[in-house]
Amino acid sequence: MAEEIITSTNAETATDHEYNASEIQVLKGLEAVRKRPGMYIGSTGERGLHHLVYEIVDNAIDEALAGYCDHIEVKILKDNIIQVTDNGRGIPVDIQADTGLPAVTVVYTILHAGGKFGGGGYKVSGGLHGVGASVVNALSEWLEVRVHKEGKVYEMKFSRGKVTQPMQVVGDTDRHGTEVVFKPDPEMFEITEYSYDTLHTRMREEAFLNAGLKIHTIDERPGREQEDTMHYAGGIREFVSFLNQSKDPVHPDVVYMAGQKDDAMAEGAFQYNDGYSENIVSFANNVHTPEGGMHEEGFKRALTTVLNNYGKKMKILKDDDKVSGEDCREGIACVISVKLTEAQFEGQTKAKLGNSEIRTLVNNIVTDKLSEYLEENPAVGRAILDKALMANRAREAARKARESIRRKTALGGAAMPDKLRDCNEVNPELTELYIVEGDSAGGSATQGRDSRFQAILPLWGKMLNVEKARADKVYGNDKLTPVITALGAGIGDDFDLEKLRYHKVIIMADADVDGSHIRTLLLTFFFRFMRPLIEYGYVYAAVPPLFKLSRGKTTRLAFSEEERDAISAELRGDNPNAKVDISRFKGLGEMNPHELWETTMDPERRTLKRIELDDAVRADQTFTVLMGEKVEPRKEFIERNAKYAVNLDY
Numbered sequence: 001m002a003e004e005i006i007t008s009t010n011a012e013t014a015t016d017h018e019y020n021a022s023e024i025q026v027l028k029g030l031e032a033v034r035k036r037p038g039m040y041i042g043s044t045g046e047r048g049l050h051h052l053v054y055e056i057v058d059n060a061i062d063e064a065l066a067g068y069c070d071h072i073e074v075k076i077l078k079d080n081i082i083q084v085t086d087n088g089r090g091i092p093v094d095i096q097a098d099t100g101l102p103a104v105t106v107v108y109t110i111l112h113a114g115g116k117f118g119g120g121g122y123k124v125s126g127g128l129h130g131v132g133a134s135v136v137n138a139l140s141e142w143l144e145v146r147v148h149k150e151g152k153v154y155e156m157k158f159s160r161g162k163v164t165q166p167m168q169v170v171g172d173t174d175r176h177g178t179e180v181v182f183k184p185d186p187e188m189f190e191i192t193e194y195s196y197d198t199l200h201t202r203m204r205e206e207a208f209l210n211a212g213l214k215i216h217t218i219d220e221r222p223g224r225e226q227e228d229t230m231h232y233a234g235g236i237r238e239f240v241s242f243l244n245q246s247k248d249p250v251h252p253d254v255v256y257m258a259g260q261k262d263d264a265m266a267e268g269a270f271q272y273n274d275g276y277s278e279n280i281v282s283f284a285n286n287v288h289t290p291e292g293g294m295h296e297e298g299f300k301r302a303l304t305t306v307l308n309n310y311g312k313k314m315k316i317l318k319d320d321d322k323v324s325g326e327d328c329r330e331g332i333a334c335v336i337s338v339k340l341t342e343a344q345f346e347g348q349t350k351a352k353l354g355n356s357e358i359r360t361l362v363n364n365i366v367t368d369k370l371s372e373y374l375e376e377n378p379a380v381g382r383a384i385l386d387k388a389l390m391a392n393r394a395r396e397a398a399r400k401a402r403e404s405i406r407r408k409t410a411l412g413g414a415a416m417p418d419k420l421r422d423c424n425e426v427n428p429e430l431t432e433l434y435i436v437e438g439d440s441a442g443g444s445a446t447q448g449r450d451s452r453f454q455a456i457l458p459l460w461g462k463m464l465n466v467e468k469a470r471a472d473k474v475y476g477n478d479k480l481t482p483v484i485t486a487l488g489a490g491i492g493d494d495f496d497l498e499k500l501r502y503h504k505v506i507i508m509a510d511a512d513v514d515g516s517h518i519r520t521l522l523l524t525f526f527f528r529f530m531r532p533l534i535e536y537g538y539v540y541a542a543v544p545p546l547f548k549l550s551r552g553k554t555t556r557l558a559f560s561e562e563e564r565d566a567i568s569a570e571l572r573g574d575n576p577n578a579k580v581d582i583s584r585f586k587g588l589g590e591m592n593p594h595e596l597w598e599t600t601m602d603p604e605r606r607t608l609k610r611i612e613l614d615d616a617v618r619a620d621q622t623f624t625v626l627m628g629e630k631v632e633p634r635k636e637f638i639e640r641n642a643k644y645a646v647n648l649d650y
Helices: 002-012 035-043 046-065 101-107 132-138 194-208 236-243 294-313 325-329 356-376 378-409 438-450 481-487 513-527 532-534 561-572 593-601 616-627 631-640 642-647
Strands: 071-077 083-084 138-147 152-159 164-171 178-184 214-219 226-230 254-260 264-272 281-284 332-339 432-435 452-458 505-509 539-542 545-550 554-558 581-584 607-610
Touching: 035 046, 035 132, 035 581, 046 071, 046 083, 046 132, 046 178, 046 194, 071 194, 101 132, 101 164, 101 214, 132 138, 132 178, 138 539, 194 214, 194 236, 236 264, 236 332, 236 513, 264 356, 264 378, 281 294, 294 332, 294 356, 325 378, 325 554, 332 356, 356 378, 378 616, 432 438, 432 481, 432 513, 438 452, 438 593, 505 513, 505 554, 513 532, 513 539, 545 561, 545 593, 554 561
Parallel strands: 071 214, 281 332, 432 452, 432 505, 505 539
Antiparallel strands: 071 083, 083 178, 138 152, 138 178, 152 164, 214 226, 254 264, 264 332, 539 607, 545 554, 545 581
16 A cells, blocks of 8 residues: 555656656856855754755755656765765766756756756756755865666866856766765855764755655764665655654554645645644745644644534534644644646745645645544544543643743743843843752852843743643643743743743753753743744753863863863873862852853853754653653664763754
């Protein structure tokens, strides 16, 4: 059955004519990329660095969508060089009419050039901006592309977007496809070190979304050798099982629905678990849409309608009873994937899908297929509705608690927590809130801070683990309420970034096990109930120093043992026997106000680590594993990551 799905999907997206230079259209030149790289790849940090690989892989995936490619290989070579190989048709090498250049030259040197504008080369593709390959080229120290096509190997070489070797035939071949090798330009990126885990996670996602496509990731860097092959015949069904692997499912089978209309097709799969949070992951043309869009909207509407109708029909819901959308989605793990010709993404980052016709398509598929499924599987229907009704009762209790918080907050400053030491500045863009562990550190932080723009909120006692608690337990919790009130932006569905009182929320905890635990509990709470706080980059972790080193009048701080040893050697200089005084900071509570300001709070000298949400799926899993009920996955996670334990706090 699974094999049938991919075959029929590819049949719908396949193109039946030759892919050649006439399909490549030129829209604009390439100069701007190196001046403003962030506009094209989001950032020049770690995220942007990995984005280069995704752009090249996306081109190979487009070949898979068109029905011509079933194997992609992504390698990290020595010195963080990337090699991406596919067995598609190979980039066209004939002359492109508008420019008089070989099509491969056009694709890699001219912005907004590609086979995706005219509708002929590809019916369906993720990259509709046509910027991918040329942007990667512009931001690479060097790039080489080899095209295996019609028995010949064609090669071109570039440096920082400029041609260094025009296209030429360099050999014969018995295969077809494209091979791209590039080295990111250190002049353009703050970091040039690739994370195998980040690439592997993204490639696994792509393999789930394209049933039958095999993706092979390899790390060949000395001392880090590893590889994985991803190949999922069950497609998004297996993706849902993967999302639920650390949770207990409420019903045994993953529910799968698919359908199509004209050039658009949609598929969805879900399974409920015994947790309390919803996890809907959506994609359009294989591009992850973290902000959802019309496909998610269509699914949510249909799910709520079907479950309410089914509940009334089976007499599980009384005449006036109704379960809300939120109740219906509690504990759901769901993947929605749509493929369409003219995908309208909102923004270059493609975070949200805007095609309204997709909402109707998804709505109709879910309404028809799910109604049918529940008729045939009444036990599953009963289990889902029972869960929704329990969620409904808990939500009512949460609403009352929330109303109580809202009433208190409406009083403004008077309702602020007793322990909050607020700042004088009222413009949230200029203010920062330090959430500190315990009263002693809170006292030092209050004395050491700059009260003009720094507010301090001490936390004390054991904090609630929200991973194991329903929403009604979170509202009104005496440890969390001060945080909710101080931030002033509400919680859950009521959360409003506009009302946030501080644009830097800094978690300041010790660099030990207890500090890590508090940090993880807080981050779990933010992730589950105030996710935009993390998504928009307002959450930071303060990085306190571990060591103070002094020789004579020179004093330096070290944030790790490696740094301590390096600074120590530096201070000794030419005299290996010179005495360097090394003292270890016991904890934030042990520091006097002056030390705390100098090391951890002074904007000129402190080290802050922004908490970023690169991958909501991975974050969801990590929180479930670390903070959930199951011991075995947590044990495995700790063992697997033990070698990184020294850097856990940073």
